[in-house]
Amino acid sequence: MMWHLLGVALVAAGTCSASGADIRIVSSTYTAAGAFPTSAYASYYNSPTGTSAQVQPVISDPVTHKVFPLVLTDPDDFPKNDTWDPHTFPPKVSSTTLLEQAIEQIKAIAENPVFGNNTCTQCQAGMEVAKFLALAAPEQGPNLAVTLCQYFGYDTDADCQQQYDWTAYGPILTQVASYGNLGGYDGQLLCWSFLSLCPMPPTSPLNLTGYFAKPKPNPLPTPKQPSGELLKVLHVSDIHLDPRYATGSEANCSDYLCCRTNVNNSESPQTPLLPASRFGAYKCDTPYSLLLSAMEAIPPLTGTVEEGFNFTLFTGDITPHDTENQYSRAFVEYVEVVIYDILKKYFGPAPIYATLGNHDIYDQFQTAPYSMGGDLATQYNWLYDHISKMWEHEGWLSGFPIEFARTHYAAYAVKRVDGLKIISLNTNLWYTANYFAYINATNPDVFGLLRFLADELQASEDAQERVWIIGHVLSGWDGTQTLNNPSNLFYQIVDRYSPHVIANIFYGHTHEDQLSIFYANNGTNMSAETAQTVSWIGPSLTPLTNLNSGFRVYEVDSVTFDVVDAYTWASKVNEFPSLDDQLEYGPSYFYEYSARDAYGGNIPWPENAPLNATWWHLVTEQMETNSSLVELFNTYQSKSSAAATDCTEECIPARICYMRSGSASLAYQNCPANFGSTQG
Secondary structure, three states, X not given: OOHHHHHHHHHHOOOOEEOOEOOOOOOOEEEEEOOOOHHHOOOXXXXXXXXXXXXXXXXXXOOOOOEOOHHHOOOOOOOOOOOOOOOOOOOOOOHHHHHHXXXXXXXXXXXXXXXXXXXXXXXXXXXXXXXXXXXXXXXXXXXXXXXXXXXXXXXXXXXXXXXXXXXXXXXXXXXXXXXXXXXXXXXXXXXHHOOOOOOOOOOOOOOOOOOOOOOOOOOOOOOOOOOOEEEEEEEEOOOOEOOOOOOOOEOOOOOOOOOOOOOOEOOEOOOOOOEOOOOOOXXXXXXXXXXXXXXXXXXXXXOOOOOOOOEEEEOOXXXXXXXXXXOOHHHXXXXXXXXXXXXXXXXXXOOEEEOOOOOOOOOOOOOOOHHHOHHHHOOOHXXXXXXXXXXXXXXXXXXHHHHHHHHOOOOEXXXXXXXXXEEEOOHHHHEOOOHHHHOOOOOOOOOOHHHHHHHHHHHHHHOOOEEEEXXXXXXXXXXXXXXXXXXXXXXXXXXXXXXXXXXXEEEOOOOOOXXXXXXXXXXXXXXXXXXXXXXXXXXXXOOOOOOOEEEEEEEEEOOOOOXXXXXXXXXXXHHHHHHOOXXXXXXXXXXXXXXXXXXXXXXXXXXXXXXXXXXXXXXXHHHHHOHHHHHHHHHHHXXXXXXXXXXOOOHHHHHHXXXXXXXXXXXXXXXXXXXXXXXX
């Protein structure tokens, strides 16, 4: 009998209680106060009591002991073209090295089988020229990137300048050109991913001989007996606080990011066509007022006012979706301090386990591998140092996990007193927008974090521990967010240590409520018998884009650490404009659904048995015969947004396929494209 099915039988024999008290959800709706809670901060740069202005609290960094200036976040006067921070270029190389690189790259071009009279050949040949410029005159790399972007019409002249000059991604692209194998796999991957000029290169074959210290146990160890005692765990993701949010500015802008004083609608540049509501809008990130309303609503909605949560997961993305030239180190540090202090205030003293989002770094999306060597290898260490010290300051981590996070891309493993191990990965390592992930891309683990993961899982198998993995950028769903090679290796690691070690995986990033199932043998047979582990993709607090604001709570068995049920709440962003010009009421967060109740009606499943991979596969089988379940899933995917797109016809089998794809490589191999999102 499969491990999961045995687990179901054991759970069915247990009862569901927590210290004799019912901890099921106690409230379905909570309406926050209309007036901003002025006691949240000791002082402000402006008055937080008006209905027409967003708050600007005075924030002090507990790590650096500096007070962040108002100009960093002032909606009327924030930096529009920040040049405060250094942008490091790769070093110039010798003539001997240039010769060696020329020979190696010419060989790579000659050996690449896709070359011929096609756009892929042109793209990779052009990248070869860029490579030698980056080696010989790296300071000219940004100028080349801007000029080519403008010449080929990849964007407007202004946007090309904004994205690729020396204050933005120009230096990063120069580094990638300098270090990448642009005549081979790296160049083809770049030409496919960013320019659509090459076919997608195939997933590189994996040689796992000797990769794992021990073979997978056969038979698997007997599942732990569930306790029947439930833990309550909060999952918050993608807050995207925008302290530069300007109430009354254009919420339907022609440029990016909306709800800012520096953007407008081209059809009405002087007068906003859709004024930004005080509490947020569909095309904007989270203002302070919405953040504080959500924090206020969560405890009474979830029955945690008195005892709190057992612990909280925060799966990343704290900063707004600014353009790169409006970012800075100070801005990232400012938002880190605000978000972590807020989470601690409302959900402490229980620990909060956080992971690094792709927007939680400057430069955005980027994680440089230490294997680059020299100063370039450590160019983002300032972030890992600051964020690990913040986690230590808040009391969430201490000792070795802090030191490991500081020196390993903010990743860590920590064992809780109840026996659960939590492994946090910086999954920017496999993000398609991380330019550094395209250097030596045939190697599925350039950053070494998947080796770290496998070693930690082996130690947990030896100790008979259960593990949760948390990250930000998901490994699967529709395959658009993750590079194939690292996600493929991750899938094999999950296969090796599931279901007896890995209990659950948690992501964020898409802003939508999604889920993926991992199967044995790389998904060659997808069935209830082969389903092993689930990755929960948590809903975002930010409304961006065309989504409601939401959060989730899991009920978790205290011994098996399986999820028994998952509850989601949301707030209707389309109703926010009606809350302006009054102080009596703020946003209402309403109880949206229970996963067990929403999808399990026709599944023979014991009461209080876990919502594990077996159960979720049975849900997908129900979806194949009852398309209304997919339509319901689509509704919840957007957190019941009035602006969400529908899922009908060919979208229905595509969504089921995404749910069965734990890696990008499987999604590309098996699933129709372009049906992953409800955001339109």
